[in-house]
Amino acid sequence: MTGTRSASIFAFALLAPALLYIIGIVAYPLVDTINLSFTNAALRPTYDWVGWANYDKIFKANFSEVIIRTVIWTFFSVSIKMIIGTCGAVLLNAAVPGRALFRILTMPPWIVPMAIGIFMWGWMYNGQFGMISGLLQNFGIVDKPVAWLAYGNTAFWATIVTDVWIGVPLVTIYLLAAMQSIPRDLYEAAWTDGAGRFYRFRRITLPMIVPAMVTMSMLSLIATFNSFDIIWILTRGGPSGSTTTMIIDTYKTAIGSYKYGEGAARAVMICLFLSVFCLAYFRVVGKINTGERA
Amino acid sequence: MTVQPLDIATEKTAHPDDDAARAPVATKKARAAKAVRPMIDRYKWYEYAAIYAGIALFLFFVLAPFIEGFMVSLKPLSRLFSSPYSFWPSEGSLTAYFTMWESVPGFWRYIVNSLFISTAATVIVLIMVVPAAYAFARFPFPGRGPLLAAFLAVNMFSGAVLLIPLFRLMRQLGLLNTYWAMIVPGAAFLIPSAIWLLRTYMMRIPRELDEAAWVDGASRLYTLRRVILPIAMPGIAVVAITTFIGAYAQQFIFALTFNSKTEFMPLPIGLFAYFGRQEVVWNELMAASFVGIAPVLVLIVFLQRYLVAGLTAGAVKT
Numbered sequence: 001m002t003g004t005r006s007a008s009i010f011a012f013a014l015l016a017p018a019l020l021y022i023i024g025i026v027a028y029p030l031v032d033t034i035n036l037s038f039t040n041a042a043l044r045p046t047y048d049w050v051g052w053a054n055y056d057k058i059f060k061a062n063f064s065e066v067i068i069r070t071v072i073w074t075f076f077s078v079s080i081k082m083i084i085g086t087c088g089a090v091l092l093n094a095a096v097p098g099r100a101l102f103r104i105l106t107m108p109p110w111i112v113p114m115a116i117g118i119f120m121w122g123w124m125y126n127g128q129f130g131m132i133s134g135l136l137q138n139f140g141i142v143d144k145p146v147a148w149l150a151y152g153n154t155a156f157w158a159t160i161v162t163d164v165w166i167g168v169p170l171v172t173i174y175l176l177a178a179m180q181s182i183p184r185d186l187y188e189a190a191w192t193d194g195a196g197r198f199y200r201f202r203r204i205t206l207p208m209i210v211p212a213m214v215t216m217s218m219l220s221l222i223a224t225f226n227s228f229d230i231i232w233i234l235t236r237g238g239p240s241g242s243t244t245t246m247i248i249d250t251y252k253t254a255i256g257s258y259k260y261g262e263g264a265a266r267a268v269m270i271c272l273f274l275s276v277f278c279l280a281y282f283r284v285v286g287k288i289n290t291g292e293r294a
Numbered sequence: 295m296t297v298q299p300l301d302i303a304t305e306k307t308a309h310p311d312d313d314a315a316r317a318p319v320a321t322k323k324a325r326a327a328k329a330v331r332p333m334i335d336r337y338k339w340y341e342y343a344a345i346y347a348g349i350a351l352f353l354f355f356v357l358a359p360f361i362e363g364f365m366v367s368l369k370p371l372s373r374l375f376s377s378p379y380s381f382w383p384s385e386g387s388l389t390a391y392f393t394m395w396e397s398v399p400g401f402w403r404y405i406v407n408s409l410f411i412s413t414a415a416t417v418i419v420l421i422m423v424v425p426a427a428y429a430f431a432r433f434p435f436p437g438r439g440p441l442l443a444a445f446l447a448v449n450m451f452s453g454a455v456l457l458i459p460l461f462r463l464m465r466q467l468g469l470l471n472t473y474w475a476m477i478v479p480g481a482a483f484l485i486p487s488a489i490w491l492l493r494t495y496m497m498r499i500p501r502e503l504d505e506a507a508w509v510d511g512a513s514r515l516y517t518l519r520r521v522i523l524p525i526a527m528p529g530i531a532v533v534a535i536t537t538f539i540g541a542y543a544q545q546f547i548f549a550l551t552f553n554s555k556t557e558f559m560p561l562p563i564g565l566f567a568y569f570g571r572q573e574v575v576w577n578e579l580m581a582a583s584f585v586g587i588a589p590v591l592v593l594i595v596f597l598q599r600y601l602v603a604g605l606t607a608g609a610v611k612t
Contacts, residue, residue: 004434007433007434007435007514008433008435008436010429010433010514011429011432011433011435011438012429012435014425014426014428014429014433014518015425015426015429015430015441017421017422017425017426018422018423018425018426018445018485018489019426019441021418021422021481021482021485022445022448022482022485022486025460025463025478025479025482026448026451026456026482026483028459028463029456029459029460029463030451030456030459032458032459032462032463033455033456033458033459036458036459084352084355087348087352088352091345091348091349091352092349094337094345095335096337096342096345096346096349102349102353103598103602104594104595104598105353105356105357106352106353106356107594107598107601108356108357108360108591108594109356109359110543111539111543111590111591111593111594111601112543112587112590112591113408113542113543113544113545113561113562113586113587113590114543114544114546114562115545115546115562115563115565115566116561116562116565116583116586116587117359119363119565119566119569119579119580119583120359120360120362120363120580120583121359122569123362123363123366123576123580124358124359124362126576128375129374129375131358131362131381134380134381135381165355165356165359168355168356169356173602177602187334188334191334197341219449222449222450226451226452226454226455228452228454228546228547229546229547232547232550233566233569247452247454247455250454250455250457251454251457254457254458255457255458255461255551260458260462263458264458264459267455267456267457267458270455271451271455274450274451274455275450277450278447278450282443
């Protein structure tokens, strides 16, 4: 097309609605968060600039504990998701009858409103009558009911399991798609040369899906780090703070106690963490992509 | 790249080989080649057993809450709260599916609200995204790369991080406790993925079409409306479906924080009120959940191909 100048103007005109929308609903609030984090904003209409006071305050309190808890929670959730998701993708990639049906059956946790899936887990974890406690008792693994959400330790893992459950379909389907895009010739050539199934997996499948695995683990890292619904519905950060991740902590401070300024400081810390993740992500992805072209 | 075309592609390459093998001049090599194709996918009985056992275990993990939830919805409350635990409902009945309409008076309203909020968000997203995706797909304007990256970076932030300023913004605009308080922020977080997805689709439309229209004297806007839009319709449909599902699945935090009016609550929040009670009427809660998700579960069967396409378009390689 001719006229690069007018083409650029046209392109910006096309972009304008989306751009303005994102600036209004995401960029401006982001700047506002940073701004508020240096103030003592609360419910009252006026507030003052307080400098780094909010940051001082949160680090003197239990904030580093919250950070460590969030990192552990995220680490285990993402790792387990990736492991189960990869296994699921390998299984569903096998050329066995019924696999089209199995693929559809993998999707519900991802498609269904998250909150509703979590309600069901809420019942599963019910100590007296829930499925997990019940089955473990029936099989004689535990001898009395375990109220999973009532103790810090079990609640921590219970929320991880539910987060894994919600994330696994996405990982599975994504990696399955990556596996299906591997040219079949590679497998046939290897097969002709006498390579076994496991060898083919290790030498063809695995290296070919590494870029997709990196992308997926970064995406689920971001999603998991931001995970709110699961913990809020199941435990609201309890018992006694044992499932309070950074997001929950921010929500409790800002919306629960109306400390907007302090909550904003906590939110800024989340953004810092996420920016580091994302920089690392673009680095790694950039490396993999250039490596592929070479 | 999507799953489907690749399957077709492998099938197509299979045919010439088969023909070659059937030809009278078939050499040993060609005959061997014919045998190769099915053999590579052939499993021994114990491999079948292991694969099916693995799939069963995997699907059990994925589906257990739904199965258990369904069983619970069939059990009378007295049976539910009794030990020892039994999986099968011994006095199963559909009673909860009838009584729930009275115990959850706003149930219909919640479902309609959910559908309305998702539909409105989808419409907003489409209006924003169709032109933006076209711009990213076609025009090499200055700053295209960084702008696209900036859009994608939005995915980094969840609503929870920006909740405080969004709350203040909604209050300033007078949108608190209206549908818009849930629709407007919800749509913003669906825009980036939708742009990415539709851009990938539009990049596959041959550039010659635009150029032909240009040569014929069509304006740029006319070209977009009359040439590109009709061809991009399948892609727009995929984006609409994935956006709608996303909007339907993620109604929680904004609805929890920005709206306190029962008549505007979407389904998850409406049911959350019952979930939080001292004595949860589990069988009715589960029955309500199932009625609420039934439309989506039916949709999966018909739309799963589009969902996979939507998921993997930006994913595998671009």
